[in-house]
Amino acid sequence: MSTVKRPYQGEQKGPAVTESRLAVALMLxxxxxxLLLDGAFERRTQPLDARDRRWVQELVWGMLRTRGRLDAILAERVRGGIAKIDVDLADLLRVGAYQLLNMGSVPPYAAIGQTVQLAKQRHGIGASKLANAVLRRIDRERDTIEPPVPADTLEALAQQHSHPRWVVQRWSERWGLEETRALLDANNAPANIVVRPYGVVREQLEAMLHGSGVETHDVPRVPDSLRLGSGVALTELGAFKQGALYVQDPAATLVVQYANIPEGSVVADLCAAPGSKALELTRRASLVLAADRNMARVDKMMQGFGRLDAEKLQVIVADALHPAITPVDVVLVDVPCTGTGTFRRHPDARWRLQVSDFAVLGALQKKILRAAATVVKPGGLLVYSTCSLELEENDDQIRSFLAEYPEFTLEAPSPGVVADDVLDNGCLRVLPHHHGFDGAFAARMRRAA
Structure with missing residues (x-):
């Protein structure tokens, strides 16, 4: 089945499609x-103003967080089921239904009319009639609408919380139903914007933000970070333009704090993009080599570091599988992973994930970790991290590595470096439903002198 049919070329009647809704269709x-969600958003919303960008983000992220429930609602109202229609039209119906059911600021006539017009432009008159009938029915029934609850407990959880059933089963076997339900809830809560001061102390940054009318809040376990109030156009802030802050989820900050590198260290961050951990490392390092094998990601890192006038940073193009550097004091490998700890921030990831990814990424993680070990000085530190919750990508990788490389030993940071409740047998483990942050794992390993 094709992704997008040839645009319908017949007479176009009805309201013109807004730039915001066209951007949504192109993003999907x-x-x-x-393409990943963040990249698609940046690609398609460049011409929009800050208000419209926020609206697009609310709609697309919200639809993806509720897609399972929306599909159950649509399945009852599309003859033959939503799986039988073109995938692009299915996405248009999802965003139309989400506006009707979840976005009170959108008048029903706009949600329906705009979706119908998009369906007509992209698929023809028949598709527009289908969209019109389905969405008008949803609008009529919105006060009582509720999809049938599957008899299977895991299927019901998957539908209610909009996650693939196999993911729900996987987590319930590990944690049980109640804890899994809490994790699913956490994944569907919008992620906060949390910033770190750069070149200024926290109090100065807080004053700058308050001067711009931005509400700020403390962040548990990460005292220097500030959580921003909702609806902030971050890139429009003076503090952002002046390079006084960068965005970093507390889980990423905790990874660097857990690493607890010695003052004055030379550090190689071998999988550095987008670069916030490399920035955080400069607080204690004398030099950080921020490496990535992808030139586009390196360019983006350099732009970000340039805005901050970042010192003690050297950006290089390098493959973590073949790190062409001399041994250094500390090596950080934040390896490519399934990202199951970041489903709240990247809701597209839950629908993209496949069972086969664990084997493919696991093999890559193993190779990167062993390559990184070759450029750690005797007596130095090797820090492995992921934004995954999965044992295969975390504990199992460390157990296998330590068994194969006896010159490395797991070494927890000194007491008080990070909160006790994010430590687990010497490793860092951050869980969204326990700590309110993205999920993260890290292991700190010392090479024998």
């Missing part, structure tokens, strides 16, 4: 083509 096509 990008996602189906394999």
């Amino acid at each position: 096509a990008d996602l189906r083509a394999g």
